[in-house]
Amino acid sequence: MAVYTDITEDDLSSFLTAYDAGTLLSYKGIAEGVENSNFLLHTTKGPFILTLYEKRVDRNDLPFFLGLMHHLAERGLSCPLPLPRKDGALLGELSGRPAAMISFLEGMWLRKPAARHCREVGIALAKMHLAAEGFEIRRENALSVAGWRPLWEKSAARADEVEAGLQKEIGQELHYLEAHWPGNLPEGVIHADLFPDNVFFIGDDLSGLIDFYFACNDYLAYDVAICLNAWCFEKDGSYNLTKGMALLTGYESVRPLSDDEAAALPLLARGSAMRFFLTRLYDWLMTPAGALVVKKDPLEYLRKLRFHRAVENPVEYGLSR
Ligand SMILES: Nc1ncnc2c1ncn2[C@@H]1O[C@H](COP(=O)(O)OP(=O)(O)O)[C@@H](O)[C@H]1O
Numbered sequence: 001m002a003v004y005t006d007i008t009e010d011d012l013s014s015f016l017t018a019y020d021a022g023t024l025l026s027y028k029g030i031a032e033g034v035e036n037s038n039f040l041l042h043t044t045k046g047p048f049i050l051t052l053y054e055k056r057v058d059r060n061d062l063p064f065f066l067g068l069m070h071h072l073a074e075r076g077l078s079c080p081l082p083l084p085r086k087d088g089a090l091l092g093e094l095s096g097r098p099a100a101m102i103s104f105l106e107g108m109w110l111r112k113p114a115a116r117h118c119r120e121v122g123i124a125l126a127k128m129h130l131a132a133e134g135f136e137i138r139r140e141n142a143l144s145v146a147g148w149r150p151l152w153e154k155s156a157a158r159a160d161e162v163e164a165g166l167q168k169e170i171g172q173e174l175h176y177l178e179a180h181w182p183g184n185l186p187e188g189v190i191h192a193d194l195f196p197d198n199v200f201f202i203g204d205d206l207s208g209l210i211d212f213y214f215a216c217n218d219y220l221a222y223d224v225a226i227c228l229n230a231w232c233f234e235k236d237g238s239y240n241l242t243k244g245m246a247l248l249t250g251y252e253s254v255r256p257l258s259d260d261e262a263a264a265l266p267l268l269a270r271g272s273a274m275r276f277f278l279t280r281l282y283d284w285l286m287t288p289a290g291a292l293v294v295k296k297d298p299l300e301y302l303r304k305l306r307f308h309r310a311v312e313n314p315v316e317y318g319l320s321r
């Protein structure tokens with residue numbers, strides 16, 4: 001459960017007086033998510049999400065995240081919107097944390113997505129990439145190739161506690177990725193964390209995207225690779241080609257990949273697996289026992305990384321060329 005900061009009813013009611021959001025009827029902590037503390041509020045004006053931004057979110061990045069949601073929503077993408085306060089500000093402060101009121105998005109995330117849902121995700125991702133064009137704030141990706149080694153160095157000494165031989169294997173893999181990372185692919189704003197828990201569906205229809213708190217400027221195809229990792233593997237670790245094909249066909253129906261992007265896909269998928277392996281490994285080793293958060297298994301991403309290492313041609317992901 002990701003509620004790192006507790007709030008009191010009194011503090012919350014007084015926080016709400018800065019908004020035109022009605023009177024508080026009820027609130028509760030949300031038992032999902034990893035980064036921030038989220039609460040579901042019901043007021044006389046309806047449901048809202050209250051987000052308290054925690055330590056790993058840099059306060060200076062908040063204008064990028066909140067501004068991006070505005071930019072995307074204005075261009076027709078279904079995503080939550082920060083509610084302005086009466087003074088026009090998008091951010092307030094609650095229990096010592098920067099806090100925002102976010103519109104409630106209807107829908108649920110899918111525990112067992114099928115190929116038809118992967119297609120919808122591919123379409124939505126490409127639409128997001130196009131809708132983000134013209135967004136004027138930039139945010140570098142702190143979790144791209146240059147960020148992996150510093151992160152690894154925090155866990156390396158203890159990595160073999162998780163699996164014997166990991167320290168050597170990841171050390172070699174990092175060298176490979178640093179030496180071969182592509183240098184010149186089309187860039188734009190990427191979501192960077194479009195996992196199933198960040199995509200809502202109503203029935204089979206995609207109702208919207210949430211959680212833009214890793215969004216940044218990077219290769220657009222890297223975002224595709226993140227989605228292949230997050231959506232197209234089965235619980236037993238196998239890659240589902242039908243899902244991969246559906247996701248890629250969906251994406252390319254809106255924004256075709258260039259030949260260079262297609263060729264780079266195995267490397268980008270390998271790097272994306274490294275990125276999620278490293279953050280999960282760090283959390284696995286460093287999160288104190290008893291913290292109100294569900295730790296995610298780093299070994300799931302190690303298995304994906306090994307799969308991508310063996311891929312020789314992007315057609316193995318389901319690309320039609
Ligand atoms: N705008 C929203 N509308 C409806 N539910 C939301 C919204 N934002 C977050 N949630 C709920 O809160 C959970 C955690 O949100 P998320 O943004 O993924 O947190 P974190 O940034 O901590 O990972 C989501 O899985 C969802 O259930």
Ligand SMILES: N[C@@H](CCOP(=O)(O)O)C(=O)O
Pocket residue numbers: 032033034035193195197198211276279280296
């Ligand atoms: N998606 C990441 C962790 C971040 O979780 P989120 O709840 O913020 O989407 C992972 O699976 O490692």
